[in-house]
Amino acid sequence: MEREAEIVANVVRQLRELREAKGISIYRLSKETGLSSSGLRHMENGDVTPTLYFLLRVCSYFDVDLAKLLKEARTS
Numbered sequence: 001m002e003r004e005a006e007i008v009a010n011v012v013r014q015l016r017e018l019r020e021a022k023g024i025s026i027y028r029l030s031k032e033t034g035l036s037s038s039g040l041r042h043m044e045n046g047d048v049t050p051t052l053y054f055l056l057r058v059c060s061y062f063d064v065d066l067a068k069l070l071k072e073a074r075t076s
Contacts, residue, residue, distance in 0.1 A: 005049070007070065007073045007074055008049060008050065008073075009046060010072075010073035010076050011050075011055065011066075011069045011070060011073045012043055012044060012046070012050060014069050014072065014073065015044075015055075015058050015059070015062070015064075015069070016044045018062055018064070019058075019062075022062075026040050026041055026044070029058070029061065032061060033057045033058060033060075033061050034057070035054060035057055035058070039054070040054075
């Protein structure tokens with residue numbers, strides 16, 4: 001796996017873990033962010049690469065800093 005793809009996968013994993021820890025369903029996240037639930041599911045499963053828009057919307061929803069997640073993902 002390319003290093004960049006690994007970093008993206010780590011960020012998505014962190015966001016999924018945050019969603020699950022807060023008990024938020026993909027359906028609820030979809031409704032509250034305006035992102036499609038199928039798109040969220042595909043991105044969490046690693047079927048597609050998330051866009052910057054996806055990452056920013058989800059980070060904004062959870063009030064987390066994307067730059068911090070990227071930094072953490074690069075070191076894991």
